[in-house]
Amino acid sequence: MNEQEFLSSYDKRAFDAPLVTVDAVLFTYHEGQLKVLLVKRSAHPEMGKWALPGGFVSETEDRSLEDTVVRKLREKTGVIPPYVEQLYTFGGRDRDKRGWSVTVCYTALIAHQVCESHIESVADARWIPFDRVGKLELAFDHEEIIRFAHERLVQKALYSIVPAYALPEKFTLPELQHVHEVIIGKPLQKKSFRRRIEQAELLVDTGEKRSETGRPATLYRMRDDSGSHTFVRNLEL
C-alpha cells in the first residue's frame, strides 16, 4: 500500500464537526439551602443570561474530559471540588444557534466556605438557590441540565452519603441529614438516616463535638481512602 492508498483508507472526520463543550452543575449547601453555581455569559450567543460554568475543551491543556471540567471549575472556584461525576451528554442540532453542539455535563459538589472568597472575586459567578433556578432565564438548555442533575442528586441523597461533599471537612450528622432533606425536599427519619450512615462506614468520628444550643453533636469527617478527590463513574451507592 502506498501513501496515497493509505490516506484514502483513513477514516476521516466529518468536515464540519459539532462543537464540544464541557459544563458542570456545581452544588453546595449554604444558609440551609441547596445552591448552584451560575455564571453570567459575557459573549454571544445568549450574552447576559445565566449559564453553567464550562467551556470548550482545550486540546493543548487537557488530556481528558475530566481535565477540562476540573480546569473550568478551578477557574471559578479557585479549588478542585472533592466530588466530580459525569452526569449526561446533551447534543443536538438546535440547542445552540451556532449549529450542532455537544456538551458533556458533570455534577460536582463542594463546601461553600472553601471557595467563598474566590467566587466573590470572580465578578460573573454567583451561587443561586436551587429553588430560584426556575425563575431565571438560563442560557441554552442549561435549566434542563440542572433539573436532570438534581434528579440524580435526589437519588444519591436517598441511597448514599455523597451529599456530604457539599459540606466542610468536619460536620455533624444532623447537619448532613438536613442537607439530604433539602435535596430530597422532605423530612427523613433520624434513626433510619443514622443507621444508613453507620452501615456505609464512610464517616469517621473526629472525637470533637460542636455545640450551638442543646446537646453538642459529634463531628465527623469523610473516611479518605485514596487522595482527597473523588471521580466517580458509576451510580451504585
Place this chain on the structure above:
Amino acid sequence: MNEQEFLSSYDKRAFDAPLVTVDAVLFTYHEGQLKVLLVKRSAHPEMGKWALPGGFVSETEDRSLEDTVVRKLREKTGVIPPYVEQLYTFGGRDRDKRGWSVTVCYTALIAHQVCESHIESVADARWIPFDRVGKLELAFDHEEIIRFAHERLVQKALYSIVPAYALPEKFTLPELQHVHEVIIGKPLQKKSFRRRIEQAELLVDTGEKRSETGRPATLYRMRDDSGSHTFVRNLEL
C-alpha cells in the same frame, strides 16, 4: 453595537475541535450466552480490528445524538433496538491517533432473532460472546467501554427487568431468569426473582404457554405503555 463589535463578542469555537463519534454496545442473548455486536474496521486507524458499531454524527441527517446512535444501529441490524440508553462519554487526547476525540456511548438491547438475517447480510458485523471479548484485540478503548457497559448491565439485572429487551417479544420467566443469571454470573433464587418481576408490574401474561420438557411455562410480554421504543435517561429501576 455594530456588526464588527457583535462578531468579536461572539463566543467562538476552538479552531481544531475534537472529533465526535457515537458508539453503541448492543447486547443480545443467544444460545444461552450474552453476546455483543462488533464490527470489523475497514479503515484506518485500527483497520482490521474489531470495534463497536458507531460513527460520526451527521450534521444533516441527525437532529440529536439519539438519532445518530439509532441510525448507526439500524445500518447494522436493520431495525431500531427496543432499548437504548446513554452509557458514558469517553474523551481524551490519546484514545485515537488522529487527536483529541470524544465518543458518546450507548448501551442497547435487542432480541437476537429480529436482526439475525440482516446481520448475516452485513459482511463486517458479528455477534461475539461477551466471555470472548477479553481474547480479542479491540480498536481504541472499546474493550474498556464494553466492560463498563457490562457493569451497568449487571446493576440492571439485579434491580430491574431491563434485560428482558434482549429476548423476543414473548418469553417465559425461567428464560428471563436465565438471562439475568448469565449477565450477573451467578444463580438467582427462583422465588425472589419472580417476586421482583411481579412487583414491577411491567410484564403481562399473554395467556399462552410454551412447553419443552416438564411443566409448560407461561409466556409473558413487556407491557407497552408508550410506543415500542424505550429511551432511558436515568438509572433508577
Place this chain on the structure above:
DNA sequence: GGTCAAAGTGTCAAATAGCCACTAATCGTA
C-alpha cells in the same frame, strides 16, 4: 396410571426499614 422434569407456590426465618418514645448532654436562668 406412574414417573420424570421443569414450572410455579407456601411458608418460615432473617435482615431491613419505619416509627416514636425515651435518655443524654449542654446552656441559661432562677
Place this chain on the structure above:
DNA sequence: TACGATTAGTGGCTATTTGACACTTTGACC
C-alpha cells in the same frame, strides 16, 4: 445548684422485604 428548654443520640417495637428451600402442579412420555 436545680430545673427547664433544646437538641443529640438510642432502645426497641412493628411492618415490610428478602432469602431459602421444600412442596405442589402440570404436561409429556412410556
